[in-house]
Amino acid sequence: MKLNRTSFALMATLLAGTALPTFANATVTVLGWPGGSEETALRATVETYNKQASDADKVELLFFNREGFYDKLQADMAAGSSAFDLNLVATYSIGRYAPYMEPVDLGADAAKVFGESVLKTMQFDGKQYGVPTDLSLHFMYYRRDLIDALMKDDAAKKTYGEIAQKYLGKPLQPKDPDSWTWDDWAATALYFTKQVNPDSPVRYGTVLQMKNLLFNMMVFQSLPRSYGGDWMDKDGNVTVDSDAYKTCLELYKKLYDAGSSPKDSLSYEYAETNAAFASGQAATALQWNAAAADLTSTEKSPAVAEVTGIVAPPAGPDGRADHIHGLGLGLNKNAKNKEGAVKFLKWLATEDAALLYARSGGSPALSPDVVAKVAKERPDLVKLGEFASKYGYVMTGATSASALPVYELQAKEFIGYWSGQQSLEDALAHTKAGMQDLLKK
Amino acid sequence: MALVTRAEGRMYLTPLVGFLLLFLGFPAIVNLIYSVSTVTFETLRSPVLSGLGNYVAVLNDREFWSSAWFSLRFGLLTASAECLIGLFLAIFLAPLLSKRPVLMAPLMLPLMVAPAMVGLMYRLVLHEFAGPVPYYLFEWFGDSPAFLDINNAFRTLVVVETLQWTPFAFLLFYMAYSAIPLDVREASSLDGASPLEIVRWIDLPLMKPTLVIAFFIRFIDGFRVFDNVYALTGSGAGGSTTSLSIYIYQAFFKEGAIGKAVAASVVLFLASFIVLHGLNRLAGRRKG
The missing domain is CATH 3.40.190.10 (Periplasmic binding protein-like II)
Structure with missing residues (x-):
């Protein structure tokens, strides 16, 4: 079979499509924790957010492999990557990534939703670097x-x-x-x-x-x-x-x-x-x-x-x-759309978003009043919140770089x-x- | 008249040289600079020259030497085992394979699996509660050894590597064995040589270049092992299964000691260069 011009053009388009990064409509790109309940919950939460967000604030999700995730993230951020506006951050790596991130102000309501001790899992040098999405203990x-x-x-x-x-x-x-x-x-x-x-x-x-x-x-x-x-x-x-x-x-x-x-x-x-x-x-x-x-x-x-x-x-x-070991999302210093990214983070720290995230399979540590609203569907979150508030600790120096x-x-x-x-x-x-x-x- | 003039030759070679300079030369130069600098992930673009401290740190690091010893032992043992088993299979199965070439396909299958996948697969296969091997050992003998504990991890890793890569040696040896003209064997047979004598005095000398090449390819692959070991045991209890590649990876990413990691890679490069250059000269002298 001979390839004609149309076939060549089609093949070239196909190759370009696979080789080049996807052109996204969304203007806020979030690099999340891949696989498991965290990804499922984030996908469901973002879907709801995108329904109410303007075109300029819509969120697109980016996931890569868990294996060596933090090492790849470190290399990306050190290289000044702007491929994502928000990135995953964990309690024990905040100090490592803080130089490439910007602190965020989540507003006073965040403390009511998560409680101060849980917000602290996303703090470094007294500054808030992310919204705590999942807690592990x-x-x-x-x-x-x-x-x-x-x-x-x-x-x-x-x-x-x-x-x-x-x-x-x-x-x-x-x-x-x-x-x-x-x-x-x-x-x-x-x-x-x-x-x-x-x-x-x-x-x-x-x-x-x-x-x-x-x-x-x-x-x-x-x-x-x-x-x-x-x-x-x-x-x-x-x-x-x-x-x-x-x-x-x-x-x-x-x-x-x-x-x-x-x-x-x-x-x-x-x-x-x-x-x-x-x-x-x-x-x-x-x-x-x-x-x-x-x-x-x-x-x-x-x-x-x-x-x-x-x-x-x-x-x-x-x-x-x-x-206790928290996962969350924080702002990349080199983000292309900081305004949209911060808007999404603030929304994620609201009670409605946190409850939606919990109902979608995530494991947020919520304050007693808030977790009571999902206690029937997620009894394990009650135990998670209880253990975290009663026995949770972070070793001295364990959020350093x-x-x-x-x-x-x-x-x-x-x-x-x-x-x-x-x-x-x-x-x-x-x-x-x-x-x-x-x-x- | 030469088919290609010197100028044309240079012109043809330019893209390749340019490619090598760009993709190998540039990282090599950056590596050399990092190896004599104080550098972190935050100062990747502004390393501060600090002399040979990184090299001193590497050469004084007991883990560097223990990982080098691990890699050397692992490389030699796996290359030897793969070549010996591969050679035996190539000669033993040659009559069968010449009649049923389709059997080559299943024998080659292990080569198709990514080493990291092999590591993950054996994590499952050897798991006391989920793996078939311990399951049957418990069924038949009432007990199963700890395949990945401190005493057996090295042996298990050698066996896993050998099982995956023996087909590679086997393939090369079978091709070399098949290429030996039949009349040579027939002639020696007529002269009264036994099958073992034919292998010893006819086949092996004729296969020698392939044997040497296969051994070195497998040795290099074994020496630089990373994926399957990392997936199976990580760096091992107390660092007992840390290969040189794992040492460099850990120093770079886990410790953030970029200068030290790069200095270790330069030391490894120099050692490899000296060994390969020595072998090259040895081969050249034999030809001469």
Whole structure:
């Protein structure tokens, strides 16, 4: 077949169409968090916004891959990209991106919708850099059926006490998970470990996420925090080598060495933890709140959906602590349409928009009055808001430009200790030296 | 008279040289400048020259050396395993494949999968609760090893890489083996050579250039490994599966230590250049 001029023209148009960026009608471009409930909720919310917005203010969404998202975003922003007007920002990366962003004034009503503590997750140097759209924290997931059976069985209680004495040096007794201390959780995890207690109905007592990954450090952090641990004291000295961190690092290692967590835990992150708990072979798991939907879904987790209980992370000597991590949208310094972008951000911070976002599947942390309006459709958001306001915390220095490298450093050093590659003292000394270097920048 | 005059030759070469200068030369020069500068993401366009501090930091960094050792071991082991298995399969399957060439297609399939996908696939395949391998091991033996723990991660990664890339070595060796004239083998057979002697004294010497090339291609690929290791174990517990590529990536993006990352890449470039130049000279001397 010979190609005539028309065919050539068609082919050229097709190639140009694939090679060149799409010409959008919208004048506000938003770079969102791709995949998952965040994307679904943002799409639905933007659809509603575009119906009421003028042509000049209409919003177009842009998504790329989650893998390496923050690294790509950093490279784009450092290069002065104006391909998007609003971009994703997260609590622990605000300091990293703040130089390429502009603060925004969301108005007084924003505090009524989200509450001051949640607005703070999007602040850096006292300035508001974004609208908090989603909040992540951790739940302690546990098997209600196993705990109930344990509480009713005197012989099992005796074994539990013996195991607690042998491994933790304390004569503990089974308790309701909502009143667990970390020691209670550890004793329960050991009791339900086949390697420790051959009569355990499940293979593992818990699932520890120990892949060398910064997000796994976020999951771990609430443990030392509830023992009074922090990254720095009020004078700016790094305090990661505190007794709180030592105790908690040792507890994780004790559980891993005793076989309480799957053997491959050193390669586990979010997905692996979900799979392990959903298999019905683990009694507890400290996991992100986002997993609640899957772990309580009879379709996705038929083995455990009906018997999965959810409580806040256990208590330490300083009470309970839950690591909060917010996602939001903020203004790119090089935005082409700042006026339209700010208009959209202010709308997103209104009660109507926040409720719409929640009903569309997002996970905003809303103030008690506002969340009450969606409590029937989204009961998990009530728990999210409650845990965030009661136990939520951000480590000192954890919104600085070096926060993510600090998590990376801790992941490498702490997991090096858990895997037996270095001593606790070496791990803490390396972490302290590295943090001093990073946080002084 | 020459088919192409010197001036014409230069003219033909100009676009290629221009392309190389633009797309390879420019980044190389920027790399060299960054490697002797203090530079962050905020000062990408205004790096401050600071001497050889980045090189000193890299060469004094125990992780740089442990990642270099990982890459070297990984490259040598995977290249050797792939070439040995590929060679065995090429010779062993040659009679079958000459009659049923269609069998080549399924044997080549692993090459079609992106390495990052292979990493993700094995994360699933080896998962204790979701993967088929641990499932059957538990069914048959009541236990399953931890494929990705500190003791086995390296071995697992070597096996995963070998399984994916052996077909590449096999393809090259099969082609080289098929190209050996049959009459040479027949003649040696008439002279009383056994099949093993034919392989040892006829086939292998004739396939030697292909064997060497395949080994080096696979070694280079194994040495610079990134995707499947990163997807499967990340940099590993305590950095135990950090290859040089992962080291550079982490220094650049995760630590924001751009100067150090670039200095490490320059060191790697120089080391590779010296090795390849040495091999080139060795090959040239043998020819001479």
